[in-house]
Amino acid sequence: MSCSRSELRTTLRQRRRALSADQQVSAGEMLCDILSARTELTDSQHVAIYIANDGEINPEALRDFLWNAGKQCYLPVIGDSNNLLFIEYLPDTPLVLNRFGIPEPSLQSARLISPEKLDVVFVPLTGFDEAGRRLGMGGGFYDRTFAFTRTVKKPMLIGLAHECQKVESIPVDNWDIAMSGIATDSCYYSV
Template sequence: MPSPSSSREILRRQLRQARRHLSAHQQSLAAEQLLTQFIASPLASKLTQQSRIALYLSNDGEISADALCQHLWQQNIAVYLPILDDKALKFARYTADSKWLENRFGIKEPIAAEIIDGQELDAAFLPLVGFDTEGGRLGMGGGFYDRTFENKQANHPPILIGLAHDCQEVAKLPIESWDVPLDSILTPSTFIQLD
């Protein structure tokens, strides 16, 4: 019988492969549909011009949050991107004229004067490798988001929203004690609110 950690690694490989096999057209269409789902969701009406929202730059086949970012900017909502802070994350303000540097994983991070902690966000849209409808999130395995939000209390900001392709859903994820659950999940075809 495989250990929970080995079954997570096997699942992680399978799901990463599934999302990487999506064509550029499928990726683009998924990003547009994701925005449509967001606009129709109850989340959209909760955001104001005072909201601070974290997104991410897509990598390794992750669903793109670019259309969502453009929409938030049009609503004059502040957008932040994750930056490495040792083994956790902080969030740097992202604007259309942001300058960039690459972190140790080769992922771009904005160089910003305004950097905040995760607890200062109103909502964070998180990338993921896999999810289940109970709020389970399987990430890339580094634990950065889990460490960043490990002290988050249920029903308190920030709202944690997993963004994913529909092909990343599984019936039940093997969950570990350190996994921080999602408050909701947004895919191109659905919005799942978890209580």
């Protein structure tokens, strides 16, 4: 693909934003169906999820499944050093808007877990290819936070996306962190 990462990011963000509210709900439910029986989840206790923004595939149905299965969920919060902190996420966790307008738990009443102690991290993405390469939003938050996964296998990083965000090939930079797999509303790509 001859376009730059920023051009590709713009195109793919427009593609996911073009989905209707009904398509978004349906995609989130299909994503949950695909992931709910996978051993990556059934064998895990500490799972990081995110709150969808800007047309990202919505993991609400997956979150509800995890809560009902007795799993501990965590949400990312942008820390002072632009790394992500992970805070326990319960149905009654109060949320505040971060600098990007995305809801996240307040640090005041936070129960933190270190990223190394998470079993699975569901990572939002802008684009992906079948080799498991991920194009994020460009802030590098997940790449910085999980740079340590270059040398250890835990946590599993699983990218979540709409199938329409798949492209032939994602250009890679040396700081990009590889995914363990990518799940969409139509299938799971093992990497």
